[in-house]
Amino acid sequence: MRLRDERQSTLLLCTTVLFMLTMFVGVLCVFTQSPQQGASYHSDQARFYQKHYNQLSAIEYEPIKILKLAEASIIQALAYYPYEAKNWEFLALIAQRNRHYDIAHKARRFSHFLSTEPRTESVITVASYTERIKH
Amino acid sequence: MSFFTVEKIFSFFGYTLSLSFLLLIVSDLNSLSLWGVFLIVLSFIGFSRFLWLITAKSRASKTRLPDQILSSLDTEADKNKTNIFKRSMSLDYGLFALLIIVGALWGVYCSFYPNEIASVKTVHVEFSEFFNNIYNDHNFNIAIRNNNLLSYFAVLFSVLILSWLQFSLSVSKKFIRNNLVIFLPAFLVGVVILNFVFGRVLLFQWPDTLFLSGAGLGIAKPIMLLHPDLAQDSISFFMVRFFELGFLGAYGAYVFLLIPLSVFFHIITIRQRRKTLAYIGMITVSIIIMVDMFWLYHPHGLGVIAMGWFVTVVCWGQSGFKTPYILR
Numbered sequence: 001m002r003l004r005d006e007r008q009s010t011l012l013l014c015t016t017v018l019f020m021l022t023m024f025v026g027v028l029c030v031f032t033q034s035p036q037q038g039a040s041y042h043s044d045q046a047r048f049y050q051k052h053y054n055q056l057s058a059i060e061y062e063p064i065k066i067l068k069l070a071e072a073s074i075i076q077a078l079a080y081y082p083y084e085a086k087n088w089e090f091l092a093l094i095a096q097r098n099r100h101y102d103i104a105h106k107a108r109r110f111s112h113f114l115s116t117e118p119r120t121e122s123v124i125t126v127a128s129y130t131e132r133i134k135h
Numbered sequence: 136m137s138f139f140t141v142e143k144i145f146s147f148f149g150y151t152l153s154l155s156f157l158l159l160i161v162s163d164l165n166s167l168s169l170w171g172v173f174l175i176v177l178s179f180i181g182f183s184r185f186l187w188l189i190t191a192k193s194r195a196s197k198t199r200l201p202d203q204i205l206s207s208l209d210t211e212a213d214k215n216k217t218n219i220f221k222r223s224m225s226l227d228y229g230l231f232a233l234l235i236i237v238g239a240l241w242g243v244y245c246s247f248y249p250n251e252i253a254s255v256k257t258v259h260v261e262f263s264e265f266f267n268n269i270y271n272d273h274n275f276n277i278a279i280r281n282n283n284l285l286s287y288f289a290v291l292f293s294v295l296i297l298s299w300l301q302f303s304l305s306v307s308k309k310f311i312r313n314n315l316v317i318f319l320p321a322f323l324v325g326v327v328i329l330n331f332v333f334g335r336v337l338l339f340q341w342p343d344t345l346f347l348s349g350a351g352l353g354i355a356k357p358i359m360l361l362h363p364d365l366a367q368d369s370i371s372f373f374m375v376r377f378f379e380l381g382f383l384g385a386y387g388a389y390v391f392l393l394i395p396l397s398v399f400f401h402i403i404t405i406r407q408r409r410k411t412l413a414y415i416g417m418i419t420v421s422i423i424i425m426v427d428m429f430w431l432y433h434p435h436g437l438g439v440i441a442m443g444w445f446v447t448v449v450c451w452g453q454s455g456f457k458t459p460y461i462l463r
Contacts, residue, residue: 008189011224012189015182015185016182018232019178019181019182019185019296020178021292022174022177022178022181022292022295022296023174023175023178023179025171025174025285025288025289025292026170026171026172026173026174026175026177026178026289027171027175028171028285029167029168029170029171029174029285029286029289030167030168030171030172030175031171032167032281032285033167033168033282037281041280041282048357
């Protein structure tokens, strides 16, 4: 392609750079979202909600809503990267507070399954049974 | 392929891309991989359109004399292409592109050097305590999040390229009519639905110039989640922008709207032709400003504003063509 004058070729160059930049941003968007990072982002958010849940008073801030948000975001984190025992444990805690006992029970089992720490299975089974009896 | 066939293909791409842009905005602003795929597709289509338009300007070297003489004559398709190319590379769009890049840089600045929003007491008294809590808590660091910055870039770039596509496609009367038929009623109905479902702000305050830079991208979300009562009261799109990008970001967004507004004003007062579309564009821009200031923030509202922007761009783009319309 031969262009007529200098100005047109400059314009072509500028626009090419713009479109290449757009594609570069697109490629960045696709490849920077690794599952671990996405999971850590959502689990950080969940921890943030959970932390503020303890500080807020019941009347003003609708704490139940915040707990539900925490549960939603930790589930999102697990959808990205389900191999973190800590996150499953956290989900178990939050779900229990939200009174989703079935989710809590499953999450605790998963956390036990994925954890690398030395296992004490009796504690887990006893804990899950006591929760069921309590509520 | 003839000129009109290629134009039809490109206008089909324009529709699908604008609809997928709306879907992406409404579903999740932080869905990075989807935004990435969208941007890659957009850049390919935009660049192919640019090359298609510039081929009228370029000539392959011809050795035979009759070929040289023939190639020096402008055909009808070449004239159309040159017309569209000139319009889409005009000054007003250049200014708009420049502003978009400045906006992107401003967002980066605000996220790298977040303002101490603890002192934003003038906005709402209740905020101060909450911000003090946030900033005393050292574990909470909202600034420079990869997700926030990249999704912000993705939205701005796609607005830039989509506006260029719509600009160059608005030479055809059919494209303008279809756009108005699809997006204008949807926009108006969306504004009404937003009014009844989410409501308007109870308290509107003009932010001070004291807080020129904002507290970084992505801070509005935790504020609204932790203060649902405030989010139901007084956080509009304008306020969200004020938290994230400061005074300059909040008011600077209206400079984007100033360019098409000045074009419409020029058409209505001086050129005195094709005034209907200019009136439609002007009213749409004023409704967008109204929604931005007085409607409560919600992602669906962003989608509605985007629809209004498509209508505005189409009305703005058609105004500068030298010949009236190509396709009838």
